[in-house]
Structures are given as C-alpha cells and as structure tokens.
Amino acid sequence: MKEVFDYIDSNKDRALEALKTLVRQPSVSAKGEGLRECAELVRRMLEDLGASPKLLEAGEGINPVVVGEIKSKSNPKRTILFYNHYDVQPPEPLELWESPPFEPTVKDGKLFGRGAADDKAELVGRLKLTEAFLETCKDVPCNFKFLFEGEEEIGSIHLKDYRKKYPNAFSADSVIWEFGGIDAKERPEVTLGVKGILYVELTAKNANRDAHSSLAAFVENPAWRLVWALNSLKKGEKILIPGWYDDVRPFSKNEIELIKKWPYPEREVKKELGIKQFIGGMKGLEVKKAYVGKPTCTICGLDSGYKGPGSKTVLPKEARAKIDFRLVPDQDPNDLEKKLRAHLRKKGFSDISITYSEGERAARTSPDAPIARAAMKAASIVYERKPVVLVSSAGTGPMYLFDSPCVAIGGGYSENRAHAPNENTRIDLFVKGMKWVAETVNTFTELQK
Ligand SMILES: [Zn+2]
Numbered sequence: 001m002k003e004v005f006d007y008i009d010s011n012k013d014r015a016l017e018a019l020k021t022l023v024r025q026p027s028v029s030a031k032g033e034g035l036r037e038c039a040e041l042v043r044r045m046l047e048d049l050g051a052s053p054k055l056l057e058a059g060e061g062i063n064p065v066v067v068g069e070i071k072s073k074s075n076p077k078r079t080i081l082f083y084n085h086y087d088v089q090p091p092e093p094l095e096l097w098e099s100p101p102f103e104p105t106v107k108d109g110k111l112f113g114r115g116a117a118d119d120k121a122e123l124v125g126r127l128k129l130t131e132a133f134l135e136t137c138k139d140v141p142c143n144f145k146f147l148f149e150g151e152e153e154i155g156s157i158h159l160k161d162y163r164k165k166y167p168n169a170f171s172a173d174s175v176i177w178e179f180g181g182i183d184a185k186e187r188p189e190v191t192l193g194v195k196g197i198l199y200v201e202l203t204a205k206n207a208n209r210d211a212h213s214s215l216a217a218f219v220e221n222p223a224w225r226l227v228w229a230l231n232s233l234k235k236g237e238k239i240l241i242p243g244w245y246d247d248v249r250p251f252s253k254n255e256i257e258l259i260k261k262w263p264y265p266e267r268e269v270k271k272e273l274g275i276k277q278f279i280g281g282m283k284g285l286e287v288k289k290a291y292v293g294k295p296t297c298t299i300c301g302l303d304s305g306y307k308g309p310g311s312k313t314v315l316p317k318e319a320r321a322k323i324d325f326r327l328v329p330d331q332d333p334n335d336l337e338k339k340l341r342a343h344l345r346k347k348g349f350s351d352i353s354i355t356y357s358e359g360e361r362a363a364r365t366s367p368d369a370p371i372a373r374a375a376m377k378a379a380s381i382v383y384e385r386k387p388v389v390l391v392s393s394a395g396t397g398p399m400y401l402f403d404s405p406c407v408a409i410g411g412g413y414s415e416n417r418a419h420a421p422n423e424n425t426r427i428d429l430f431v432k433g434m435k436w437v438a439e440t441v442n443t444f445t446e447l448q449k
Contacts, residue, residue: 063150181412193364333359
C-alpha cells in the first residue's frame with residue numbers, strides 16, 4: 001500500500017483540480033439546475049479511468065444515475081461498490097458565503113464551494129484512489145463498481161425505480177457509503193447504518209371557508225380534530241399505534257458493546273441547542289441507545305388559522321401537520337403507513353386525510369461483517385488511532401436498496417458546513433480519506449483470502 005499512498009500524496013493537486021472542476025459545475029437537484037451537465041462531467045471522469053461508464057435513465061425529468069466498473073485481474077470474484085451522489089443542496093442564502101459557492105476557493109488549507117464536501121469530495125476521492133491503484137499496481141484489489149446518483153439531496157426519490165430497472169448496478173459483496181470521516185475530537189468514525197423514515201402529512205378539513213369563531217358553538221373546528229388525532233399517536237415517549245414496535249430488531253450483544261464505547265458529546269449538544277436536559281432527564285447509555293435505535297414520531301410542522309399580529313377571531317377551515325417517523329431495522333414504512341391509517345380510522349378520525357410523502361427502510365451492517373472489520377483496521381493504520389464505531393447514524397439514506405453490508409467512511413469532518421454557506425473540505429482530510437478508503441478495500445480483500 002505504500003506505493004498507493006505515495007501516489008495519492010504526490011498527485012493530490014491533480015485530485016484537488018478534479019474536485020474544483022466538479023464544484024464549478026452547479027448541480028442543484030432541488031431546482032433542477034445543471035444535473036445533466038454534471039452527470040456528463042462525472043461520466044467523462046469515469047471514462048478517463050477506464051471504467052466503461054454508462055448513464056442509466058429511469059424516465060423523463062429524472063436525473064441520470066452514472067455507473068462504471070473496473071474488473072480486477074487478481075481477484076475477480078469479489079466486488080466493492082462505491083455509492084456517491086453528484087447533486088448538491090441549493091447554495092442560498094448567498095449573502096452568507098465568503099466566496100461564491102460555485103467558484104471553488106482555497107483558503108487556510110480548505111477548499112470552499114457548494115458540494116466541496118457533500119458529496120463531490122468523496123466522489124472524486126474514490127475516483128482518484130482507484131487511479132492510484134491502477135497506476136501503481138496496474139490492478140484493483142477486487143472489482144470496483146461505481147454508482148453515482150443525482151437525487152440524493154431530494155431524498156433519492158427515484159433510486160427505487162433504478163434498483164427495479166437495473167438490479168445488477170446495485171449488486172456487490174459490500175458497499176462503501178457516500179459520507180464519513182473524523183468526529184469533533186479527530187477520531188476516525190466508522191458508521192454502520194442509517195435509520196429509516198416514514199413521512200406523512202395529515203389534513204383535517206371542515207367548512208369550505210374560514211368562518212366567524214362565534215360559530216364554534218356548533219361548527220366543528222378542524223384544528224381541534226387534528227390536535228386530538230395527533231394526541232392519539234403518542235403518550236409520553238411511547239407510540240400508541242398498534243403493532244408499531246412489532247418488527248423492531250433488538251440490539252445484538254456486539255452492538256450494545258459498541259454503543260457503550262461510542263462517545264456521544266452530550267454536554268456539547270445540550271449547550272449548542274441551549275437546553276438544560278434531554279427528555280425525562282435521560283443521559284449516558286440511554287441517550288446513545290435512543291440515538292441509534294429508538295423509533296421516533298415527530299411533529300415537524302403544524303399549520304392552521306390566523307398567525308399574524310394581534311387577535312383574529314376565526315374558525316379555520318383546515319389544519320395540517322407534517323410528521324416524520326424515524327424507523328429502525330426491521331420496520332417497514334409501507335406496513336407502518338397501513339397501521340397508521342387503521343389506527344386513525346379506529347380512533348374515529350377517518351375524516352383526516354393522510355398523504356404519504358416519503359418512505360425508506362433502515363439499514364444496519366453487522367460489526368462482524370468483513371467490510372466493517374476492514375474499515376476499523378484501516379482506520380487504525382491510516383490515522384494511527386482506534387476508530388470510534390457508530391452502530392447507526394440517526395439520519396436516513398437509501399442504504400437499504402443495496403442488499404450487501406455497507407460502511408460509511410471518508411474524508412469529512414464536523415465543521416464542513418455541508419448544506420450550509422461556506423461548505424468546505426479540509427485538504428489534509430481529503431487526502432487521508434482517500435487513503436482510508438483505499439486501505440479499507442485492500443484489507444477487505446486480504447481478510448477474505
Ligand atoms: Zn447532503
């Protein structure tokens with residue numbers, strides 16, 4: 001691996017130039033801006049690598065998925081897949097950027113720009129570490145597959161369709177996920193999963209217009225209907241929908257051990273949020289177990305009636321609530337949506353309509369999987385310190401669409417301002433991240449020889 005690392009070091013400026021090229025190309029999926037152009041750029045980069053790229057399509061107006069593949073001569077029986085995305089978040093608010101979002105700018109050892117971290121740095125890093133293997137070893141440690149989507153920042157809304165149409169593009173022995181890096185204390189962090197999600201909107205309607213509130217004496221108020229319906233969903237921290245927890249997979253012994261060891265910066269989080277305590281005063285292991293494995297029901301938005309200054313005596317015609325349920329393995333969002341509908345019906349709220357907006361299953365890789373062990377071992381080699389292992393991120397991603405074990409590792413850090421103004425990548429970590437992923441792939445194949 002020394003030659004591979006040396007190559008990565010001595011070609012880091014070229015890697016940075018490739019990253020700048022990608023950052024210069026806006027690819028804002030929320031606004032449909034520059035996606036084709038960016039996909040084409042990525043396709044050309046894969047072509048330069050000799051990875052026989054293709055643009056997969058799933059219908060008009062849907063951003064293409066760019067795939068590529070490099071076969072290994074020495075180890076053609078194993079395949080690693082790199083999942084990344086070439087789309088980015090909108091750059092707004094523009095006035096808070098210190099340099100223009102689509103003009104990559106180097107300052108204080110960092111590259112600034114929209115997508116400089118999430119996820120163009122990781123995407124380019126994977127191409128460049130592949131180049132390092134090909135230039136030094138004239139081979140890759142196992143087959144490499146690349147799958148780069150263009151709708152991650154809008155919830156990977158069509159990745160399911162791609163999976164159905166091109167199942168082969170998703171198959172591999174193991175997957176390396178799109179994000180990862182070091183934690184706030186500069187420890188490499190290996191993440192083994194993500195939570196799932198069910199996102200719905202509830203709407204209560206009654207009269208065909210807002211009415212004078214004096215009529216509240218006999219005209220039903222949809223805001224109250226909605227509040228009562230919401231009240232039936234949860235008591236304290238328990239979700240009351242029958243069968244909600246039926247499929248929750250308990251933690252394994254190994255997972256519990258890892259959760260115990262995982263350092264969660266409780267005090268810093270409370271300080272940053274300006275809160276004195278967590279729900280019910282929970283702390284320590286309880287908080288960490290909740291972070292990793294607690295199904296949640298969150299009212300994300302509530303809307304009804306008059307919200308302006310002063311008072312307005314009005315009886316609103318409708319009320320809406322947006323709700324997200326974070327899910328854990330092996331909960332199924334489709335099944336849970338049915339359970340939610342049945343529950344509201346049974347409680348007498350059949351008048352409240354439910355609009356389904358998003359559903360993704362959770363995914364979690366066993367810490368014993370070869371790719372997980374390889375990522376941990378590689379972290380110790382590249383960073384010369386033991387990694388921390390996060391059994392599952394509390395966020396959500398389309399990891400479940402890949403049936404194989406998956407780890408999230410890379411060159412990110414906690415101050416990279418992903419999704420925010422002044423997004424940046426630390427150039428030293430960009431390089432280290434490449435080495436970490438390269439070493440992981442190498443160790444992954446070694447472990448299975
Ligand atoms: Zn993102």
